[in-house]
Amino acid sequence: MTKRIGVMTSGGDSPGMNGSVRAVVRTTLNSGCEAFAILEGYDGLVNNMIKKMEWADVRGFQSEGGTLIGTARCAEFRERNGRLRGAKNLITHGINGLVICGGDGSLTGADTFRKEWPGLLSELVAAKEITQEQQDEFSFLNIVGLVGSIDNDFADTDATIGCYSSLGKICESLDTIDSTASSHQRAFVIEVMGRHCGWLGLMAGHRKLGKRKTVVIVAEGAHDEDLKHISPTMVKDVLAGAPLKLDTRITTLGHLQRGGSPCAYDRQLSTLQGVEAVKAVLAAKPGDPSYFISIIENKIVKKPLLEAVASTLKLAEAIKAKDFEKAIELRGPEFAEYYEAYKITTATDQPGLKLPENKRMNIAIINVGAPAGGMNSATRSAVAYCLARGHTPWAIHNGFPGLVRHHRDKPEGSVRKLDWLEVDCWISKGGSEIGTNRDMPSNVGLFATADCFREWKFDALFIVGGFEAYTALSEMRAARKEFPPFRIPMVLLPATISNNVPGTEYSVGSDTCLNALVSYCDAVKQSASASRRRVFVVETQGGKSGYIATMAGLAIGALAVYTPEEGIDLQTLARDIQHLRESFATDRGQTRAGKLILNSEHASATYTTQLIANIIKEESKGRFESRHAIPGHFQQGVTPSPMDRVRAVRLAVKCMQRLEAYVGRTGEEIMADENAYAVIGIKGASVVFGSMAELEQETNWKDRRPVSEAWLANKKIVDDLSGRPQVP
Missing domain, CATH: 3.40.50.460 (Phosphofructokinase domain)
Known part of the structure; x- marks a missing residue:
């Protein structure tokens, strides 16, 4: 029997839904099957608004916002009689596989529909709505879910289709508001969507806390520890009242966050997940559970839908029980790491985080290679972490040439300390505020470079850059036996539009x-x-x-x-x-x-x-x-994308923690430890530190790229x- 696969969008619309529809339709047709669109969500399922789809019907879908096949609320589907009509309509059209893109409510309803399917068919046979042959032919319905939601409120996935497009709209709005806030020394209270999930607020909150302005971001479902709702007006009253008495304004972004063309990431995510969803439908066997397609770090993963729904409900229960630590844990490790990174990098005056004097380091920060969006976010986060922990952050301006040209008698040299007031506003800036250069230590002289390291007594080096930065790290690792100043921990955070650094599938700036x-x-x-x-x-x-x-x-x-x-x-x-x-x-x-x-x-x-x-x-x-x-x-690009900003923050904090682990180690111990020279990267479903000694063997030096490229x-x-x- 030729498999017929239907695709449906349901619940609130989100940018990227159309990309998933295109991917499902064309992958279905490529597989020799027939494709159908269920128009207007569950309402179309119940009322038989089902259209056969051809190749050209989905041309150009990726760039369109919203959902071109429609979505609508459907009270009828919540009742068994409505689901009975939906089952009959699918059988009438010969559809035995269904891909649904929607939020948690839509996918929960889908799983209920799948579990009831045998009983629904028996009722239809008894009522002579379908034949016994049809019941036998369509004995099971396979449903695969794609999570489309700007709120990113579904468990067991790092991102939902549409969430980064929405975050982009928020960041764009905040960039606009920020100039006014700074000009008038005002406070702004910004309400963002997110219902009971604070992902949008947290991600946007990586951005603004300064001296001339105060920007407070409030998720629409925000509440205090006693579960009492926190409204923007309540926050305004606190800021405008004594003792702060700040000139405060409220801005509600509303559905601005939901509309518009999807960002590149949501187009990619929806397409890759749509392709995987069809594969899951075609591979399904009777008795298999319903699946949904998730993404963990950089890996597309098929997971049981019911388990994810249960985890999502447990998260809500944990919040209701005021078990906030459990709630953060259920949101997954990425969310927890973002939250911790946010707390560390938004304020440097945190006495509880300060290390003893004998564990504080001089950490050099350098950008190497071509400019890439997110370089400044990484630098700012590294500085904030250093200051919070008591380390001294030294900026090396203009790469390795800037380092060796420096003279101590110049008050504004190429090597200098960075403070919080200087770097706080860098997170939304493109390019590199400390300057970047393609020259490597071998170009300016390994001896001169090592002598500068010795002069400034660097205890660790944080490098942000592309393949030139990778090569520079390799050169200094190889020269550590001859030049003792290179016997310090060094870590590279890949930042390049080319995404060609070995050891990672994602580079900041790409x-x-x-x-x-x-x-x-x-x-x-x-x-x-x-x-x-x-x-x-x-x-x-x-x-x-x-x-x-x-x-x-x-x-x-x-x-x-x-x-x-x-x-x-x-x-x-x-x-x-x-x-x-x-x-x-x-x-x-x-x-x-x-x-x-x-x-x-x-x-x-x-x-x-x-x-x-x-x-x-x-x-x-x-x-x-x-x-x-x-x-x-x-x-x-001009302004770094939200993904490059937030990932730069998270990865930079992990790099600082990595360098910090070498406090107290001697130069000889570090020289003998190959893991002291590392590249942080996202590989598959994990964030990893790759040893340069191993990565060098995985490098195509001639073509300046990894030997194996995951995206191929x-x-x-x-x-x-x-x-x-x-x-x-």
Whole structure:
């Protein structure tokens, strides 16, 4: 029997839902099955609003906010009779698999529906609504859930579809409000969504606490330890009253947080989870539980839905019982770490955190390589942690060249202490406030670099940067036997738009780059759509790694992606041109018909972006047009994305704790410990510290990237969802 799979969005809409619908529909069709959309959520299920979906029906869905197949509240589905009608409608359409994207209430209802399914079918047979043959044929219904919610309030997943888009809207609003707050020395109380989950408030709260302004973020479901509701007005009264007497304003962001085009991360997440959901439906057997698709750190995971629902309910019960430690534990390790990082890095005057004098360190902080969004967030968090613990943070300005050029007699040299007032406002700034440089110790002299380390008595080094920073760490580790000043713990936090540092699947700055590139591509695609018969070839940055091109292609629905890992040849170009001819021939004037090809800057030395566009134009024989576009350094972005900010904070704190663990160790002990020279990274479902001694063996030094790249599997997903034929 051909499997027919339905997709439905339910509950409150969230940015990214449309990406999941597109992924489910096209993966279903690619699998040789038939796809259906249940319009208007459970209301459409009960009232038979079910539409068969074809490939072109979901073209361009990723860039659209809300849900294009609709969602509606449905009191009827809460009653058994409503679920009975829903079951009949599915059987009438021959649907035996269902993917539902919604919040906890929607997914709880889905699991109830699945458990009742055998009984519902028996009732329908008894009432002669369906035949015995139909009951036998559809004896079990497999349901897979995708969590779509801006609140990020579901257990057993680090992120829900839409939460980072919503966080982006909050941060954008706070950036705007912050300038007014500083200008007038005002206090602002900002109410954000989140119901009974404080994720949005916590993530946004990594941002503002300064001297000229006070910004307090209140989740709409906030309460005190006695479970009494805390309203924005109550907070305003405290700030405006004695003794503070601050000029205070209230701003409620409301549904502004829910709308608009989804960010790059939500487009990627919804697409990858939609693909995995269809795989789960197709692999299901009678008796299997319902599953939902989650993400833990950087890994897409299939988990039992009922267990996650139970954990979500336990969280609410823990809050009701005033067991707040248990509630934080149930939110998962990532949330707990963010919460602890927030507490440490928002105020430096915390006597309880201070270490004894003999355990305090001189910690040097340096940025190496090209600028990347989130570098300043990492630096600020490292400084805040140092000050809270009693360490002395030394900023090395302008990389290793700045270090060796420094002279003590200059009052404002390239090496100086950082204080809280200086760094507090850095979290929302792009680039690098302490300056960054591509030169490595070998370029400026290992002896000179080591001599500066000795002169300044550095006890530890915190490096933020890309592949140049990785190479610098490798050089100093190799030179530690010859140069004793390098016998100190060193840790690298990868920060580069290219995401090409070994030891991690995610580099700070790559998300900011993807957001900038996706915005650029949306504009280009709109132009291509308006012209109907036009394709754009867009050049992406990324060095000799195709990560940026591939993940952007996943987010925008690129027709093809060219990467350095695969290269380009005439056969590939010929195949893609033929695919373009066929695609334009079947468009029939539909909307969202613009087509994009992404070309990574080093995919080929011969086939440049402009040449590819010219070849396509020549071979089109006037049937369609071709243009090229090069966004260049626009891709570095201006303001760091929320994900780059919050991950930079969390990872920087973990790096400081790692360096702190070496207090009291001698140079000889550190030299003998390969783990003293490490890279922090997100690998699969874990945050890990990789030893440089091991990582160097996993490095493709010639192409400046890891030997094994975890994202490569996504390249096939881009091709599959674009309908791109494969070269034999």
